[in-house]
Amino acid sequence: GLDFNGFVQVVQKTFSVLSNETFVLTTTDRIIVDADKFDKLKDGTTLYLLRKPNQVLPASIEEEINFIPHYNTLIESGTDEYFIEGQKSLPSALAQLVDNALSATAKNTGVRSIEIRMLFDKTCGKSAVVVLDNGCGMTSKQLNNWAIYRLSKFTRKSFWGSSEREGYTRPEPVRCSLNSDISYFGVGGKQAAFHIGNSVRMITKPRNSPDVHELVLSKDEFEKKEKNKEDVYKGTILNRKVYLQDIIKEETRKESFTAVVITGVCPDHIKYLKDDFHEWTRQLAHIYHYYIHGVDGNHKMDQSQKSDASPKIDILVTLREKPPAGLRQKNLREVQDDLQTLYINSAVDTFEFKATTSDGGSLSGTMNRARGKRDIFECFWNGRLIPYTTISEFDWCRWPNKSTLPLECFSRFSGVLFTNDKFRVNASKQKFMDLELKLRHKDTHFTPVFNVQKASKNRNIQKEFMQWLEKCHSQFDKQVKFLGYSKTVTRTDV
Amino acid sequence: GLDFNGFVQVVQKTFSVLSNETFVLTTTDRIIVDADKFDKLKDGTTLYLLRKPNQVLPASIEEEINFIPHYNTLIESGTDEYFIEGQKSLPSALAQLVDNALSATAKNTGVRSIEIRMLFDKTCGKSAVVVLDNGCGMTSKQLNNWAIYRLSKFTRKSFWGSSEREGYTRPEPVRCSLNSDISYFGVGGKQAAFHIGNSVRMITKPRNSPDVHELVLSKDEFEKKEKNKEDVYKGTILNRKVYLQDIIKEETRKESFTAVVITGVCPDHIKYLKDDFHEWTRQLAHIYHYYIHGVDGNHKMDQSQKSDASPKIDILVTLREKPPAGLRQKNLREVQDDLQTLYINSAVDTFEFKATTSDGGSLSGTMNRARGKRDIFECFWNGRLIPYTTISEFDWCRWPNKSTLPLECFSRFSGVLFTNDKFRVNASKQKFMDLELKLRHKDTHFTPVFNVQKASKNRNIQKEFMQWLEKCHSQFDKQVKFLGYSKTVTRTDV
Ligand SMILES: Nc1ncnc2c1ncn2[C@@H]1O[C@H](COP(=O)(O)OP(=O)(O)OP(=O)(O)O)[C@@H](O)[C@H]1O
Ligand SMILES: Nc1ncnc2c1ncn2[C@@H]1O[C@H](COP(=O)(O)OP(=O)(O)OP(=O)(O)O)[C@@H](O)[C@H]1O
Ligand SMILES: [Mg+2]
Ligand SMILES: [Mg+2]
Structure with missing residues (x-):
């Protein structure tokens, strides 16, 4: 004083x-x-x-400083991240929230239900994008941790101190790496929320707890706190009993849940979500194709063969507008024109393979003789599409210069790759970091897989692939070949 | 207690x-x-x-929490950022530090000297990557601000409180937007440093101050502080007089300077920097082509015409290894095989244009009849190459279906675009965010530019372009055309 x-x-x-x-x-x-x-x-x-302003310091002086990251770390983290020139960013941003919901519902015993609700009817005050799941929810400590940027499951501590980790255990290997363990960097939820809007309210109730926890992060709050010289990263979690809410009407009916309520949604986004409803739901259906349809994908023909026994995953999209527009609703399982569905149902014969890398990376893949001309592999990471990485070929499926098979045989397939998280993706899960490099690495070993004889360790993938190609060629190619001369020739052997 | x-x-x-x-x-x-x-x-x-552990809360309870970002915000921010599959990340990371040095030296009256020093000879203890400039340096407050993630020139406050901004003023328009104002997001320096190594020491001396300021950020320090439950974002700036240092031997000779000293450089990076010295210096020479050579670029023919009067920018690269390997040294101006030099010197005739967008965006460009087959525009932002965005064409230079000119005339040019910062790039300055979109926008107006008659507002760009193309066609194409038949025909008109 x-x-x-x-x-x-x-x-x-x-x-x-x-x-x-x-x-x-x-x-x-x-x-x-x-x-x-x-x-x-x-x-x-x-x-x-x-003694004078520019006197040389007689001794070194240590000055204490603080350099807590600016709050734009949260607010702006999602500005560029989802951006790929010429592509819309919103499906990728929404996917981050669906990823979290998939992780949260991984241990559900009943149906895993995820809902993306677009509330553009202003009945609840302002426009909101809500992602809701009936997963495990978060304790108040976990909700606090949710807000800490870059605090990932690998670095998280338990409530009781740094010695006891919350204990992340890598999931058991499963087919197609559909392990629902799609969180990694500790940034996704925040990036996505602030990419979509400028305020996010998390409402969550963990299982076996009577309490609902709420936390709001908002750009306005951050700005206000900075102006008042308060700690910007200080906040309050509201702990309360369950009650009937406007937005989450089901609150009282669910044992546990999480709702991500994003407001301040920018008008461009709202326009896109309304106008391109078909497009973005199709893209989400593509990203989560194997989570929705199971390891065999959306085969329209043989519904009988579905080999999956795990609980069903429902991803429901609803979009509510002011009357007369009303309500649109779509379960992503109903989507029949996502790229993966089209591709699976145009395939005529498949070749399966798998690979392991020296650092525990595991990869499996299916190659199809496709009728279209998609000569690429789409790549899935822990079962979820990484939309902007594709692989065009492997060493062992390249035209070997001299071959009895014509060159065009080698450009008539496409496929799907599934990797576990030993392969790295970038923080926005748009691209793989090292896939091509790892696939080409000398310690990455490919083996063919046959449904009947699984033990194929000693088989040579290139040889098996050639045999498969030859088989396909003799079975399916005659017709295609003559089509090249733009004249339809009826095959005499059918 | x-x-x-x-x-x-x-x-x-x-x-x-x-x-x-x-x-x-x-x-x-x-x-x-x-x-x-x-x-x-x-x-x-x-x-x-x-009364009992799961009693319903009688009233809502507010709980104070903190959610300061995890220190991985700094450490991991550069992990993915510079990564483009199949591309090396180091040139882009180094470029962030050169960007800062360019900004810092913008107001130098004498030579602007920037040096990238690779000290792999262990004479100074451990391997280090040093970026050194003779720019304005930083006060201790500015050095403190440097460390604050996402604190950009737009959000920075002055020492004396929030009312007085440090006062960012947009630079005056200059040709090719070579304004040296290449900082934007408040992340580049930190991202780059931790992409390259795991510790960074900033050593800086502002002009008109007798003091040198030092600040160290290191992964080890962060980890230690977290373990000891100290504030991770608390640090100390060392203020001291100038003295002769191992690393920055020139310290006593410079009025002001900044040195970024990165240690803990990962072995992969060291290997790349040693083995691919030619490659990465070539890439840096490409990125800063116009800063090094001036607005006209590296024309090998007419050194006389250089129209630039601003102080020279020297970007020197040195790499020191243990004997017998010794020292490699290269001024980026000496590089003669960077893509931009090759391109400029293969051009036979040029067409210049400019454009403005409704939000103040300004763009200029040069189009060349190139001998090679590079049918794209490289794009520069505030004079600096954004390496992974290229533009393939504009509406007005597309083949107009019916034209007296043959189609191949329209695929024989390439060019360069220069934008100011009204066009957005992503935080790692690898890609434009909205360039194509803005170029295609109806309010973006293109006009041709002629060196002689500058006033060409009312000229129609498509018409002028066609005229230019026709001129080129009649002057240069005969030979090229006949070359198509793999027979050299001597032109009769020369
Ligand atoms: N819907 C949810 N239900 C339960 N917990 C959630 C939910 N969403 C987020 N969390 C918790 O909050 C944490 C932070 O989420 P966030 O998406 O920001 O990062 P992350 O998922 O850990 O990593 P990534 O950057 O890969 O998304 C999660 O790890 C999870 O523990
Ligand atoms: N070599 C330097 N000389 C003087 N000041 C510097 C230097 N390097 C950085 N600074 C100061 O530190 C600030 C932070 O640098 P940093 O590169 O981290 O972010 P930025 O340049 O502001 O934005 P960007 O993310 O676009 O790089 C700069 O804005 C500048 O004021
Ligand atoms: Mg996540
Ligand atoms: Mg910078």
Whole structure:
């Protein structure tokens, strides 16, 4: 509570400055402190007591500083991340929230239900994008951790201190790596929320707890706190009993749940979500194709063969507009024109293979003789499509220069790859980081897989592939070949 | 300093719990607090006083939390950012540091000297990557701000409070937007440093100050602080007089400077920097082509015409290895095989144009009749190459279906685009966010530019372009055409 003159006197006394000595007080930036500047100094600021303003420091001086990241770390983290020139960013942003919902519902015993609700009818005040799941929910500590940028499952501590980790255990290997363990970096939820809007309310109830926990992060709040010189990363979790809410009407009926309620949705996004409903639901259906339809995908023909016994995953999309537009609703399982469905149902014969890398990476794949001309592999990471990485070929399926088979045989297939998380993706899960590199690595070993004889370790993938290709060629190619001469020839052998 | 029993007694007294009433103390996660757990509680933890552990909360309870971003925000921010599958990340990471050096030296009156020093000879203890400039340096406050993730020039405050901004002023328009103002997001320096190594020491001296300021950020330090439960974002700036240093030998000779000293450089990076010296220096020379050579680029023919009067920019690369390998040194201006030099010197005639967007975006471009077959535009942002965005064409240079000119005329040019920062790039400056979109926007107006008559507002770009194309066609194409028949015909008109 000293004023500047009082402070100067104390300084003079403390440092025994003689009354005939001239001296100045400066900041470490050598700005002279006067009465006016003194009032603006923060507590803990380091000052120099010097004979003249630009005197050389007689000794080194340590100055305490703080460099807590700016709140734009949260607000702007999603600005560029989902952006691929010429592509719409929203399906990728929504996917981050669906990823979290898939992880959260992984241990559900009943139906795993995920809902993307677009509330554009203003019945609940303002437009909102809500992603809701009936998964495990979060305790207040977990909700606190959710908000901590870059705190991932690998670095998280338990409530009781740093020695006890929350204990992340890698999931058991499953077919197509459909392990529902699609969180990695500790950034997805925040990035996605602030990409879509400028405020997010998390409402969550963990299993076996009577309490609902709520936390709001919003751009306005951050700005206000900064203006008032408060700690921007201080917030409050509201702990309360369950009650009937406008947005989450089911709150009282669910043992546990999480709702991500995003408001301040930018008008461009709202327009896109309304106008291109068909398009973005199709893209989401593509991304989660194997989670929705199981390891065999959406085979329209043989519904009988479905080999999956795990609980059903429902991803429901609803879009509510002001009357007369009304309500649109779609279960992603109903989508029949996503790329993966089209591709699976145009395939005529398949070749399966798998591979392992020296660092525990596991990969499986299916190659199809496709009728179309998609000569690429789509790539799935822990069962979820990484939309902007495709692989065009492997060493062992390249045309071997001399072959009895014509060149065009080698450009008539496409496929799907499934990797586990030993293969790295970038934080927005748009691209693989090292897939091509790993596939080409000399320690990556490919083996063919046959449904009947599984033990095919010693088989040579290139040889088996050629045999398969030859078989396909003799069975399916005659017709295709003659089509090349733009004349339809009826096959005589059928 | 109470133990658990003492605490329980205080609670009983404070909340007037009757001695025959049973009660429990739980965390907000409904974990029962006993003597053991009590010792581990942090100050400020919210506790519930309940009759039974799962009693419904009678009222909502607000719980204070903190969610300061994890230190991985700094450490991991550069992990994926510079990654483009199949491309090396280091040139892009180094470029972020060169960007900062260009900004810092923008107001130099003499030579602007930037040096990238690879110290792999271990003379200074460990391997280090150093980027050094003789720019304006930083005050201790600015150095503190440097460390704050996502604090950009647009959000920075002055030392004296939030009302006085440090005052960012947009630079005046200059040709090719070579304004040296290449910082934007407040992330580049930190991302690049931790992409390259795991520790960074900033050493800087501002002009007109006798003091050198030093700040170290290191992964080890962060980990240690977290383990000791200290504030991870608390650090110390060392303020000292200038002296002769091992790394920055010039310290005493420079009025102002900044050195970024990165250690803990990962072995893969060191290998690449050594083995591919030619390659990465060539890429940097490409990125900064116009900063190094001026607005006209590296024309080998007419050194006389250089129209640039601004101070020279030297970007020097040195790589020091243990003997016998010794020292490699290259001024990027000497590079003669970067893509931009090759392209400029293969051009036979040029067409210039410019464009403005409704939001103040300004763009200029040059189109060349190129001998090679590079049918794309490289794109520069504030004068610096954004390496992974290219533009393939504009509406007005597409083949107009019926034209007296043959189709192949329209695929024989390439060019360069220069934009100001009204066009957005992503945080790692690898890609434009909205370039194509803006170029195609109806309010983006293109006009041809002629060196002689500058006033060409009313000219129609498509018409002018066709005329240029026709001129080129009649002047240069005969030979090219006949070459198509693999026979060299001597032109009769020369
Ligand atoms: N719907 C949800 N239900 C339960 N817990 C959730 C939910 N969403 C997020 N969480 C918790 O919050 C954490 C942070 O989520 P966030 O998406 O921000 O990062 P992440 O999933 O850990 O990593 P990534 O960056 O890969 O998404 C998650 O790890 C999870 O523990
Ligand atoms: N070599 C330097 N000389 C002087 N000041 C510097 C130097 N390098 C960085 N700074 C200061 O530190 C700030 C932060 O640098 P950083 O590269 O991390 O982010 P930025 O340049 O502001 O934005 P971007 O993310 O676009 O790089 C800069 O804005 C600048 O004020
Ligand atoms: Mg996530
Ligand atoms: Mg920068």
